[in-house]
Amino acid sequence: MKKTISVNLSGNMFVLDEDAYQVLDNYLKQLNRHFANEEGKQEIIADIEARIAEHLKTNIKVENQVISIDEVNRVIEIMGKPGDIDDEQPASDSNSNYRSYRKMYRDLDDKILGGVCSGMGHYWRVEPVLFRIIFVLTLFWGGLGLLIYIVLWIVVPPALTAAQKLEMRGEPVTAENIGKSFDKKN
Amino acid sequence: MEIENAKAQMRKGVLELCILSVLSRGDAYANDLINKLKDAKMIVVEGTLYPLLTRQKNAGLLSYRWEESPQGPPRKYYSITEVGRAYLNDLLNGWDDLVKTVDTIRNNS
Numbered sequence: 001m002k003k004t005i006s007v008n009l010s011g012n013m014f015v016l017d018e019d020a021y022q023v024l025d026n027y028l029k030q031l032n033r034h035f036a037n038e039e040g041k042q043e044i045i046a047d048i049e050a051r052i053a054e055h056l057k058t059n060i061k062v063e064n065q066v067i068s069i070d071e072v073n074r075v076i077e078i079m080g081k082p083g084d085i086d087d088e089q090p091a092s093d094s095n096s097n098y099r100s101y102r103k104m105y106r107d108l109d110d111k112i113l114g115g116v117c118s119g120m121g122h123y124w125r126v127e128p129v130l131f132r133i134i135f136v137l138t139l140f141w142g143g144l145g146l147l148i149y150i151v152l153w154i155v156v157p158p159a160l161t162a163a164q165k166l167e168m169r170g171e172p173v174t175a176e177n178i179g180k181s182f183d184k185k186n
Numbered sequence: 187m188e189i190e191n192a193k194a195q196m197r198k199g200v201l202e203l204c205i206l207s208v209l210s211r212g213d214a215y216a217n218d219l220i221n222k223l224k225d226a227k228m229i230v231v232e233g234t235l236y237p238l239l240t241r242q243k244n245a246g247l248l249s250y251r252w253e254e255s256p257q258g259p260p261r262k263y264y265s266i267t268e269v270g271r272a273y274l275n276d277l278l279n280g281w282d283d284l285v286k287t288v289d290t291i292r293n294n295s
Contacts, residue, residue: 004195010259011258011259012258012259031233035237036245038240039241039244040237040240040241040243040244043240044236044237044240047216047236047239047240047262048233048236049237050259050261050262051216051232053258054217054258057257057258078228078231078232079232079233080233080234081230081231082233082234084231084233085231085233085237090271103236181218
């Protein structure tokens with residue numbers, strides 16, 4: 001079972017799988033960044049959205065058909081990644097547009113209790129086992145470490161979506177990377 | 187890959203000329219433009235067209251109107267302006283000159 005999300009794309013309603021939605025949303029965000037300095041940015045994006053809607057419509061055979069991630073990837077392939085669309089700007093500047101940044105999340109794929117230590121490990125690029133040892137050692141010094149752990153467990157959000165997992169590892173959130181992390185999962 | 191890149195740069199240089207040429211023969215939907223340019227292998231990905239269309243429109247070279255479509259919301263229907271025609275003529279002269287120059291260089295060496 002999968003969650004679906006319905007979107008309005010250029011006046012057409014589409015129902016997308018959650019992962020398909022994320023890839024499309026990211027693609028449009030990338031385009032927004034790519035054309036950030038362009039005078040007609042809104043119009044370019046609106047035109048591209050209209051074209052994506054046209055492409056998605058051609059493969060809809062029955063009403064309420066859900067659009068899959070493969071279908072979204074097919075259309076993105078036709079439309080082109082921002083780098084392929086126009087690379088008139090020097091390459092160096094397009095790189096800085098997609099600068100990755102890291103955020104602290106709890107890593108539920110690699111957890112002992114709440115994934116706090118593995119999350120800290122990703123954040124500081126340190127083996128999570130070090131934090132685990134430190135927290136266990138603090139148990140012998142009264143409960144302060146335990147308290148800190150519980151507070152972090154509550155305060156630090158878990159990395160649930162593909163985009164959050166990429167942010168946790170400090171990889172840029174691009175449609176390509178999200179696709180990769182879905183491939184890894186399946 | 188180098189050669190492909192060089193070819194892509196050449197195509198990019200004349201893409202503007204090609205869009206205006208197609209429109210000079212009659213108004214068109216983005217869809218028509220894309221099909222013509224794709225068939226001629228002038229563009230690889232469709233997204234390339236849209237920033238160019240918007241830039242050309244902002245420069246007054248072309249304009250569009252909304253046309254009702256049988257299935258779905260209205261679509262943009264592009265046409266070339268008088269300014270665009272004059273600009274296209276300049277571009278075409280430039281193109282002819284360039285072809286001549288390149289031929290001269292190739293054959294005189």
